[in-house]
Amino acid sequence: MPDIPERAALECLVNGLIHRDYLETGSEVHIDIYDDRMEIYSPGGMCDGTFVQNLDTDRIPSKRRNPIIADIFSRMNYMERRGSGFKKIKSDYRAAANYLPELEPKFYSDSSSFWVILYNLNYRVPIERVGKATFEEGKATFESQKAIFQGCISGLHVKQPTKDKMLKVYETVGYFQPFGRAEIMNILSVSSYSAGELIKKMRVAGLIEPVSGQGKGKYQFF
Numbered sequence: 001m002p003d004i005p006e007r008a009a010l011e012c013l014v015n016g017l018i019h020r021d022y023l024e025t026g027s028e029v030h031i032d033i034y035d036d037r038m039e040i041y042s043p044g045g046m047c048d049g050t051f052v053q054n055l056d057t058d059r060i061p062s063k064r065r066n067p068i069i070a071d072i073f074s075r076m077n078y079m080e081r082r083g084s085g086f087k088k089i090k091s092d093y094r095a096a097a098n099y100l101p102e103l104e105p106k107f108y109s110d111s112s113s114f115w116v117i118l119y120n121l122n123y124r125v126p127i128e129r130v131g132k133a134t135f136e137e138g139k140a141t142f143e144s145q146k147a148i149f150q151g152c153i154s155g156l157h158v159k160q161p162t163k164d165k166m167l168k169v170y171e172t173v174g175y176f177q178p179f180g181r182a183e184i185m186n187i188l189s190v191s192s193y194s195a196g197e198l199i200k201k202m203r204v205a206g207l208i209e210p211v212s213g214q215g216k217g218k219y220q221f222f
Helices: 006-019 067-075 085-094 132-154 160-173 181-188 192-204
Strands: 030-033 037-043 106-109 113-119 208-210 219-221
Touching (some): 006 037, 006 067, 132 160, 181 192, 192 208, 192 219
Antiparallel strands (some): 030 037, 037 113, 106 113, 208 219
């Protein structure tokens, strides 16, 4: 089990570079790693002057201090144009086997600074939990996410065989494993064209998102 969910860490690092205040000369993004947490500091507070700790992070609208830098990162598939960073970070934690409410990522800002704290999910986890207990927690988490996924695809305006294919791909690759046409061709025994069409339908439905660093044409369930 990773200490810190990979996508949450990447999202925080990317946001630190994209949304920092580059007019603050002599300052930079800082990453401090401790046994129980990782803290990321970025120069510049919220764009509108509000304090993030006083807001509902599930409903913060996207405002970009550096739109050109944000667009470049978006074109490299390191961020989404619709800007859903806070929810993505928290959902990545909540999907982890060792997640507890007290380990939820913390966000803090003032007029000139922004901090995020990502807690180590394995810190002080008893050794006996690493075996069967951790496996059972992971299995329960997957089943819960599977139920949510089934609810998402049930409302799609596609034929039932297509929904069945989407579910089979999800059951095989899970939430974190990147996949592309080749993997879908192998899972469903379909042609490259059919695999591409299924990817297109899942992208339009908002079920998957592109991932970087895994080769061209790779996606993850979102």
